[in-house]
Amino acid sequence: MKTQTLFLHLSPLLIPYVSLFCAGVVLAAVQSVGLWSPVPLPSGLGAAYTRLWSSPWFYEMFGFSLYVAFVSALLATGGGTLLACGIWGMPALLRRMSVIYKATLILPHIAIGFIVLVFCSQTGVLASLARLVGMITLPVQFPNILYGGNGFGLILAYTYKEIPFAILMVLGLLAGFDRRLFDCARMLGASRVRIFFRILVPSIAPAMHSAFIILFLYAFGAFDIPYLLGESKPAMLSIEVYNLYFKRDLTNRPLALAMLMLMFCFSVLFIMIYSRVVSSLTARERKL
């Protein structure tokens, strides 16, 4: 097929991608430097980047966002893989019933945020149940899950929402897995743990890696769950970007866009380095 016809055929997809997404990234990059601003800016070109470079709060927020994203993606991928293997090992009837895991997939992230907020706050559903049973008498006696200062509420919400996604991706690969390898290894005397790590994981590893990258980068930059459950300090980067862009004076926009550009560059770098590392590790493994 000629390149021209190829472009024509792809154009309904390419045009929105280039004009909306790529143009958006270019606009953000240009405005983050200080050009094309709707109001006159007090500082020179690139001032936003120098200001971020010397702001300890930016590094703190960056580190916290990385921590929340990493822990929730790890828990979701690990938990999702174990659950997927469990589902795959179930008899056929139970396996068909297990499709209810997809219920959480349908709910939007913000609904999960609400669920966690309503259930886990110190005057929420669980606390009320505890009071009813007689375990506590005052709200402050209920453990401070959401606002303990370690991002636990965020991690809980992200993990709960993302486990079904990991299950979905891993089950997709497991469907094509040959059960006879499993039976053969059992006959040769391998323990279940050994089978899991040496046979199952290498074949579902591509799904696990993809799920981890997607979930990590999503949790790193998402706005909806931190808006409901996030704390003031430590805070996630996306909330600070929102505040700087929408709620403050227009002269703060380059700063918000500079943060966004740095997040974007980090995401791209992360994917490149992660893929490089994973392919170099798998190249050394013995293929069956």
Next chain:
Amino acid sequence: MRRSTLFVMLVLMMLLVSCGGQDEKKDWLGQDFETITEAAKSTEVRWYMFGGWSHVNTWVDTWVKDQLLSRYGIRLVRVPMDATIFINKLLNEKAAGKSTGSIDLVWINGENFKNAKESGLLTGPFTSLLPNFNALIDPRSIAFDFGYPVKGYEAPWGRAQFVFEYDTVKVDPAPRTFEELKTWIIAHPGRFTYPQPPDFTGSAFVRQVFYTVTGGAYQYMDGENQALFDKKSPELWKWLNDIKPYLWQQGRVYPKDSTQLDTLFARGEVDMSMSYHPPHAQTKILEGSYPNTVRTFVLQDGSLANTHFLAIPFNAPNVPGAMVVANFLMSVEAQLSKYRPSHWGDFPVLDMNRIAPQQAAAFAAVDLGPATLSAAFLAQYAVPEIPSGYLEMIENGWNEKVLREK
């Protein structure tokens, strides 16, 4: 060959559909009000306003819409959108050169008005064309919006004043000054908090503390003075940091906005809430979210008062319709309807000396409910808003000196 032409046509169609039409713009600002009213008959007016209060939405969608339809034949379309979001939309439209937009009228004030005016997003000056504005409004009372000159670019709609809300069962008596509030907070650790600036209500609370501890608001009315702020602000940070360990969650976490604070108050996690709207507590009692023992109080050191306005974007497709709606909303009937607590309870913006005595009596006769303090009472403690450049300094300073302070 035929398939490629089909694809080319599809692509061209997509591009054409996304481009808007460019109409000729008539200069409505030079016409008289009769011509404008004639041109506005049987047209559609799209009004973009904050949609977070369901009782206000209901009032606009029923009473205001019906009145406009029966008086002028105008079809009002209310679109819920935060001010910061539609300002962003207008900025993008201006940068893209879109001369006919989709917003006719907006509900706006304060920092958002300043941002919009400075970026050239508004049509005006237009208020001198509106008969109700000329007859019923005291021009001195609305000359400034957060210390920034209005110059006829927005029409006043209602007044707001900052009040605190408390449950009389849990807090008795209510503190009367900021000193008493500070003593109460320290005596009741974990039972008070304020929304995190740059939220509108949280920012207002911090501003009030700023006035009180630095000697009043009037010293700041002369434009933005960084040196003055640097000299006076340490007192503010000291007060806020003094109460910080005794706040809810030891001051590590602040509710994101006033809605979250209201939820904490309604659920009993904190004992006081705050609102920039005096009728807010009564509305919540009527809704059933607050117990009916909730009352409001103001601190004698002063409570922020401001006016909220209506403005017309630069690319409004129906400028005469927007002007007729803005004029109607300033009329005695509309202001009285808005003042009723069953509709909204928002304070009127009319000058009581300029309206007929029986109409003024009608305003005085409205029963605001037990939780709302009367406009006359609140007016004693009203202090004005300072230029919005100080807001930026306060919000920056709060992040550095209060939130990130160890």
